[in-house]
Amino acid sequence: MNSLLRFAGPRQIEVVEVPPVALQPGQARVRTLYSGISAGTEMTAYRGTNPYITSSWDPEVRLFRDGEEQPPVGYPLDGWGYSEVGEVIEIAADGEPAEDSPRIGDVVWGIWGHRSEGILPIENLRGHVLPNSVEPLAASFVRVGAIALNGVLQADLGVGTTVVIYGQGVIGLLATRLAALNGATVIAVDGIESRRERALSWGAAHAFAPSRELGLKVRELTGGAGADVAIELSGNYHALQDAIRAVGADGTVVASGFYQGEAAPLRLGEEFHHNRVQVLASQIGSVPNRLRARWDVPRLQRTVIEAIADGRLDTASLVTHRYSLANAAEAYEMLDTDASAALQVVLEF
Numbered sequence: 001m002n003s004l005l006r007f008a009g010p011r012q013i014e015v016v017e018v019p020p021v022a023l024q025p026g027q028a029r030v031r032t033l034y035s036g037i038s039a040g041t042e043m044t045a046y047r048g049t050n051p052y053i054t055s056s057w058d059p060e061v062r063l064f065r066d067g068e069e070q071p072p073v074g075y076p077l078d079g080w081g082y083s084e085v086g087e088v089i090e091i092a093a094d095g096e097p098a099e100d101s102p103r104i105g106d107v108v109w110g111i112w113g114h115r116s117e118g119i120l121p122i123e124n125l126r127g128h129v130l131p132n133s134v135e136p137l138a139a140s141f142v143r144v145g146a147i148a149l150n151g152v153l154q155a156d157l158g159v160g161t162t163v164v165i166y167g168q169g170v171i172g173l174l175a176t177r178l179a180a181l182n183g184a185t186v187i188a189v190d191g192i193e194s195r196r197e198r199a200l201s202w203g204a205a206h207a208f209a210p211s212r213e214l215g216l217k218v219r220e221l222t223g224g225a226g227a228d229v230a231i232e233l234s235g236n237y238h239a240l241q242d243a244i245r246a247v248g249a250d251g252t253v254v255a256s257g258f259y260q261g262e263a264a265p266l267r268l269g270e271e272f273h274h275n276r277v278q279v280l281a282s283q284i285g286s287v288p289n290r291l292r293a294r295w296d297v298p299r300l301q302r303t304v305i306e307a308i309a310d311g312r313l314d315t316a317s318l319v320t321h322r323y324s325l326a327n328a329a330e331a332y333e334m335l336d337t338d339a340s341a342a343l344q345v346v347l348e349f
Contacts, residue, residue: 004115005328005347007077010048011336013329016078021119026094028102028125030110030118032349036083036140037114039169039335039345040235040258045077046332049260053077079113083143085136086110086118086349088125100127109139109305114325116349127298134309140346141174141315145304146297147284148174148233151256152182153291153300154282155229159183164218164227164246167234167257168195168207170318170344175231175256177202177313187218187227187246189239192340210238215245215271222248226275231282232257237265240279249275256282321345 001017008014023029044050051057052073055064088102101122102108107130112118130139148171157163161184165176168190179186180203188199188207196207206221208214218227226248232240235257243253244266271277282288287295307313320343323331331345 002115002117003325004079004113005081005325007045007075007080009075011046013332015325015328023090023092023119025092026122027092027119028088028122029090030086030108030112030120031089032084032086032112032116032118033107033136034085034140035081035114035347035349036144037331037335037345037347038082038144039339039342040171042080043335044258044260045080046336079115081114082111083140084110084112084118085130085139091122094122097122098126100129101125102129106130107136109142111143114328114347116325127302131305131309134305135316137319137346138308138316139305141170141308141313141318141344142301142304143284144171145174145307145313145315146300147171147256149178149300149303150284150287151175151231151233151254151282152178153295154254154280154288155179155231155252157182157184157229161185161228162187162222164189164230164243166230166232166239166243167236168192168199169233171256172233173198173202173318173343174313174315175233176204180204181312187221189214189242210242214242218246226251228252229254235259237263241265241267244272244277244279247275247277251275251277253277253279254282255279318344319346322348324348
């Protein structure tokens with residue numbers, strides 16, 4: 001049987017057993033080793049705030065529609081998760097495999113959700129074989145690493161630039177490290193002291209708790225100019241407003257968080273208006289416009305794997321908690337009620 005995680009309703013976690021499915025030609029069966037929990041996107045499904053639960057996304061017009069022809073996804077939600085690592089245990093070949101296709105016994109990374117085994121098109125796993133130098137646990141960070149890298153690329157950082165990065169959870173810490181590797185001066189912001197300390201060890205020049213005065217502190221550190229750019233990764237509207245205040249005239253804010261509900265804290269008649277601040281969305285479905293001729297999401301992911309393999313990103317050190325799939329409800333409850341207790345939470349199979 002294949003065990004999978006189900007969001008049965010808001011804050012209701014079940015583990016259900018489903019019969020195994022025979023492979024079709026061109027598919028591979030992967031036995032899951034690790035699956036990372038996203039403390040952002042997945043918690044919106046756990047809490048019931050994700051727009052897919054109440055609305056339907058129309059990919060043709062790229063709008064959420066309410067109460068129209070396509071019903072919302074709704075509960076139950078099966079097999080959420082997008083940071084998996086596993087071993088290929090069965091292949092149903094469809095012709096001669098490509099050179100970078102997986103073989104039985106290979107460890108691969110990809111997206112198949114919180115389930116004990118995934119069935120994927122072999123094509124989706126091409127180039128996803130894990131180098132021998134990378135431990136499987138570390139590879140569960142490929143997708144979140146790509147999200148962080150996408151935001152850093154959107155910010156267009158380099159030597160001499162100053163960036164304020166809001167939110168020093170897993171993705172924020174990865175963004176801090178990547179920004180520092182790009183030569184930027186990083187000012188990290190988080191309300192949790194241990195995360196600020198980790199940010200300093202990962203390359204931040206300064207780390208502060210959120211405050212109304214932070215905009216002034218940033219200007220003191222930048223000779224009055226303000227930051228060149230801010231990256232907001234917490235998904236908190238208060239932080240997004242603070243990011244707008246932190247950048248200087250004609251500065252840029254990269255909004256990488258998954259924001260929920262009404263944006264009451266935003267004050268768009270103040271610094272946003274008077275400093276001509278540009279707010280750009282960064283979302284893992286695509287790369288920044290100016291880079292699309294050379295970059296795509298697979299390249300983001302390959303870059304993260306290469307940085308893990310050569311030691312530039314010590315992702316495994318970010319894992320603070322491991323749970324079996326059977327105890328997944330405890331993991332989500334902990335993230336919901338005491339998020340400060342954890343960085344990366346991983347399900348083990």
